Amino acid sequence: MSNSEELSDLRNQIKEVTNEIIRLVHNRMEIAKRIGNVKQELSIDVEDEQVENDIKESIIKLAKELGMDLEFSGKLLNILLLESVKVQNRKSDSHKISPHMAVFMKAKEMEKLGQNIFHLEVGEPDYAPPLSVRNELLKIYDDKKYHYTEISGIPRLRNAIAERTGYGTNSEQVLVTPGGRFAVFCAITSLLKPGDELINIEPSWPAYKECADFIGVKIRSLKTSLEDKWIPNVSKLENLVNANTKMIILNYPNNPTGKILPKNILDKIVSMSKDYNLFLLSDEVYSAYSFVDFTSLLEYECSKKITISSFSKTFGMTGFRVGYAISDKEIIRKMSSVQATSITSVAEPMQYCALMALESTIHDNVDLVKSRIDLITKRIRKMRTEFVYPDGAMYVYPKILSDVYKSDMALVKKLLENGVAIAPGSGFGSFYKHFIRISACQPETVLNQGLDIMERILTQG
Ligand SMILES: Cc1ncc(COP(=O)(O)O)c(C=O)c1O
Numbered sequence: 001m002s003n004s005e006e007l008s009d010l011r012n013q014i015k016e017v018t019n020e021i022i023r024l025v026h027n028r029m030e031i032a033k034r035i036g037n038v039k040q041e042l043s044i045d046v047e048d049e050q051v052e053n054d055i056k057e058s059i060i061k062l063a064k065e066l067g068m069d070l071e072f073s074g075k076l077l078n079i080l081l082l083e084s085v086k087v088q089n090r091k092s093d094s095h096k097i098s099p100h101m102a103v104f105m106k107a108k109e110m111e112k113l114g115q116n117i118f119h120l121e122v123g124e125p126d127y128a129p130p131l132s133v134r135n136e137l138l139k140i141y142d143d144k145k146y147h148y149t150e151i152s153g154i155p156r157l158r159n160a161i162a163e164r165t166g167y168g169t170n171s172e173q174v175l176v177t178p179g180g181r182f183a184v185f186c187a188i189t190s191l192l193k194p195g196d197e198l199i200n201i202e203p204s205w206p207a208y209k210e211c212a213d214f215i216g217v218k219i220r221s222l223k224t225s226l227e228d229k230w231i232p233n234v235s236k237l238e239n240l241v242n243a244n245t246k247m248i249i250l251n252y253p254n255n256p257t258g259k260i261l262p263k264n265i266l267d268k269i270v271s272m273s274k275d276y277n278l279f280l281l282s283d284e285v286y287s288a289y290s291f292v293d294f295t296s297l298l299e300y301e302c303s304k305k306i307t308i309s310s311f312s313k314t315f316g317m318t319g320f321r322v323g324y325a326i327s328d329k330e331i332i333r334k335m336s337s338v339q340a341t342s343i344t345s346v347a348e349p350m351q352y353c354a355l356m357a358l359e360s361t362i363h364d365n366v367d368l369v370k371s372r373i374d375l376i377t378k379r380i381r382k383m384r385t386e387f388v389y390p391d392g393a394m395y396v397y398p399k400i401l402s403d404v405y406k407s408d409m410a411l412v413k414k415l416l417e418n419g420v421a422i423a424p425g426s427g428f429g430s431f432y433k434h435f436i437r438i439s440a441c442q443p444e445t446v447l448n449q450g451l452d453i454m455e456r457i458l459t460q461g
Pocket residue numbers: 123178179180181182205251255283285309310311312313318322323
């Protein structure tokens with residue numbers, strides 16, 4: 001056979017094999033649909049980590065036998081797994097709206113009908129931004145600060161953030177984003193690719209998973225428990241690492257538990273992430289609300305670290321949409337490209353407001369949130385709950401011990417019928433169906449009225 005004949009024969013073979021792969025993938029999707037139907041009949045969750053891990057193990061074994069690249073085979077598997085989840089979710093419709101959002105929307109509907117609702121579910125400070133921000137807002141029009149800016153943010157703001165951050169940070173290591181949420185999005189979408197994996201510690205703010213799902217990155221979750229005081233088990237964390245793992249996400253002080261990691265645990269996680277050459281993304285948007293010592297990831301020497309902060313919670317500026325990421329210059333460059341492609345820059349007026357906010361003190365806000373957390377914990381101690389007193393953030397995350405309300409949704413529904421909106425624990429991970437999250441973002445009178453109703457319901461039940 002001549003070379004050109006051989007080439008033509010091989011091309012035919014590769015075409016046939018590719019066709020066969022597509023036929024098999026189609027077959028797999030049909031089976032996944034049927035699994036989705038059965039799960040719906042049985043009312044069980046679409047995602048089952050144990051089952052996925054079993055498949056992953058068998059794939060690793062096979063790839064080793066065949067001498068195939070482990071990362072590549074793992075990536076293919078992850079793409080297939082994510083497609084199966086999508087197909088099954090389409091059946092159940094359950095993915096369309098998070099339990100937390102569903103409560104919020106229902107509460108808003110009830111308010112429209114004239115019912116008074118105590119909002120203990122929202123994670124948005126009720127206090128105003130600093131007065132210096134108000135004054136800046138009033139001046140911005142006359143000062144003509146309403147143009148496109150540098151993609152990564154105006155130099156004055158980047159410099160001020162770098163200076164305030166310390167640890168020798170320079171302005172090239174700062175990316176100003178429209179909120180901390182977009183900084184998370186920039187990091188995940190610029191550093192990870194479809195089929196890669198990231199490790200997330202639950203219970204967790206749902207945006208990390210939403211963002212990973214959005215670009216086809218597979219999430220591996222490490223569950224933490226109330227019994228372990230929400231401290232992650234580092235050996236279990238290490239066991240989740242495989243050839244496809246690219247990033248670990250940390251969020252301390254944590255939403256929803258309020259946990260702050262003990263320094264020795266953070267030391268171990270940082271050292272492990274270096275051993276495996278992983279990105280370490282630390283979402284520190286609640287760091288101003290630390291009631292015990294807080295160690296930032298900024299303190300560590302680690303070239304693949306990304307730290308995220310925001311003006312939203314610290315200064316009561318949620319609607320201004322200003323947050324930022326601090327990282328290595330090259331990582332910031334990659335993250336900036338997401339911003340350049342999608343939004344050009346953060347609105348200039350908002351960047352100047354953020355600059356003003358940096359000059360103000362926040363002690364009053366922190367004291368206020370702490371005193372509300374004291375109030376909430378004092379009151380729920382007398383109800384049928386169990387919790388760890390928060391080290392920081394703006395929430396209390398108790399376990400409900402009631403014999404009547406055996407799931408968070410049953411209690412959340414009952415509370416809403418009685419005029420109290422509360423975030424279900426399962427919105428932060430399906431494992432936490434006996435928890436609720438109470439937010440300290442409302443005045444004491446509102447908290448007390450909402451908690452009165454909750455006490456009545458829980459002590460009756
Ligand atoms: C853990 C965590 N990170 C980030 C954010 C995002 O805040 P923003 O986008 O308003 O800065 C939130 C908001 O609730 C949060 O809870």
